Amino acid sequence: MADIGGAHAGGLMTPPWLDTMPWTPPAVTAVRTGEAALPCRRPLSFNGSGSEYFRIWIVNLLALLLTAGLYYPWARVRRLRYFHHNTRLDGHAFDFRGEPVRMLRGFLLVWLLFGAYNLAGQTSGTAALLGLGAIAALWPALWRGSLRFRLGHTSWRGLPFAFEGETAAAYRAFGAYAALGLPALLLLVFAQARPEDAGFVLPLLLALALALVPLGWYEVKRYQHRHCAFAGRRSDWQATWRECYELFARAAALGLAGALAGGALFAGVVALAPAGGPGGAVLVGLVAMAAFWLPLALPHAYLEARTQNLVWNGTVAPGIGFESALGVAPLWRLRMKNLLLLGATLGLYWPWAAVATARLRLEAVAVLSDEPLDRLAGTPRAGAPDASGDAAADLAGFDFGL
């Protein structure tokens, strides 16, 4: 539950549903075998606004620039809160309770880590490799810390979420990725040293990735979604690795088809282009780029939509289930629109794009439960988890799915 955002508009009036709660009739409750029927269905709603997020973003940027980046945790909290406060479930919004001052320390630590790595990368290859190794070795621990921090500071109706996964299990969850990463690194080093004999490296890398990425993704998601806790319940994840392989295989097939189509379109545009001056060449280049990327965006949208559905349809907790029906076509259309407008506005459209994406992804999800959600009860929050992991995940652009 990372970027949960959202709620309803301006002069918002929460309906007085408190006493007579109109629960949706038990219609769509296809829940996995072994689970009791979950008759209550509550969709998530998101009501953030691009123009408002734009204003938050610009003001955050100024504060970041004036403080040489030290404002970052505050900017981050304000951004998260905007999205949380606009995401509603059953009439109430989510909240983020993280404290910027506490996050600053973790942020500085991670900034130092990545800064040192960057500097090492510019001076010598060996140092960069060592730095990469160090970051890879720390990554599962940082990532787990980030999950703990993020979930531990997210709440709904005053009840905190929690992440209860152990560090050792986090390292095990990254085992498949490590089994992919190490040989990949060796192959790349070999290709660097002897480029003449490296013809086999690329096909081998692709085969390795196809074989291990679905498993790695499965392991990581399983760890993540088996250890979430809310209101005294622990989540479980029931997707199988078979489903993951099927999904990734379809995405790879689509990707291949997309690459072929894109290549053909690209060649067509270049062949048909009139020979003009340098301005004409730039235009043809742009059109050709677009022709190449448009078909490739489809497998990307496919992967994004289907993984979200797989993750959330597979997540359960005692008396609680989820339903995610994110369509590939709407996501693809949105991505294309965002891309065009981002390009046309030199990136200034970004807040609108982020808000529209959050809305599409969040509103595809509904929470199922065996009894009305306000019967949930939990234990008071314990000590707050550490913040350094959160900054790590954020700096690396790591996305936790929703």
Place this chain on the structure above:
Amino acid sequence: MTVEPLDVDWFDGRHARPRRVRLHIERDRIQVLEPENGRPGRRVVLLELPLAAIDWPERTRHGARIARIAGGGELHAVDVGLWDAWASSHGLRQPLLVRVQLRWRLVLAVLLLLVLLAYGAWRWGIPLAGRTAVALLPPAVDRQVGDAAYAALRQRWLADSALPAGRMEALRRALESSLVRAEGPGREPLHLHFHASRLGPNALALPGGHVVITDELVTLLDGDETLLLGVLAHEAGHVRGRHGMRLLVQTALLGAGASALAGDPAGWLATLPTLMGGAGYSRELEREADEASIRVLRAAGRDPAAMPRLFERLAERRAAGGTQASAGAAIGIAFASHPDDAERIARFRAASLGPR
């Protein structure tokens, strides 16, 4: 003036069931009251806290108002408009940034300010920081970085020179004496390396005083001593100004700044200003090195106006066989990293010694 209590939903931090309550602020204390339920005047205090125990939410046009109670529990607005009016009538002020962000006109002013600040940082701030940082950096660091870079370059791209030893020695001496004449003794030592290479005709300076010139360039210039001296003095200018380290520091700073500013939208967006801005720094340093070259040539009694021949030869060669030139571009001596040929030619011509 007394302010009416505000109806809100209270969550106690243990149950997901909301409880409709009224909030009342009395000086620096806040009371959570039971609703009147048709019996006006009835006051049952459910909870009383110091005002400082509440973390009030930011005001936004969209989105919920959730106040966090220290130690657990939340207060949710039932009507956002009423909440905001109630909060401001109690003097709960919004932070300055929030007040700015609520007004489009101020936000656009901030956007303009941001553009100006970013330009200023790129144009003056980062170069100044780069110069300062490099001045503070011990030269031993340059040596280490340069030694590593030279070793890597040598392994991948450079072979032993085929030039006669006497020719190398003569060039070395000519450069050394001109440099001493132009700048006086007591410089950091310069390590001049001659190499046959896959880079085509080229010369480059690395941190720590390494200057590499390729056999191909010596051949291309047909042994014209003035041109060779001009090229080597240009590279020596890079060495003297520690340009390698400066470029390293400046692009690192630029990259950090760009990803802080544009990193939110997308990583790839952040690389664009880094590439473009970085090329700008590189061109600036090339100009400085050209100035150094001019100084040295003049001190050696040679005419800088001869240098345009170098650019002509290189251009001829580029026109003749594109492949060799692109090999040079591949290791990062991209042409955009240097100023326009025409500009450089004009600078050397302007520095002409004139008829003597």
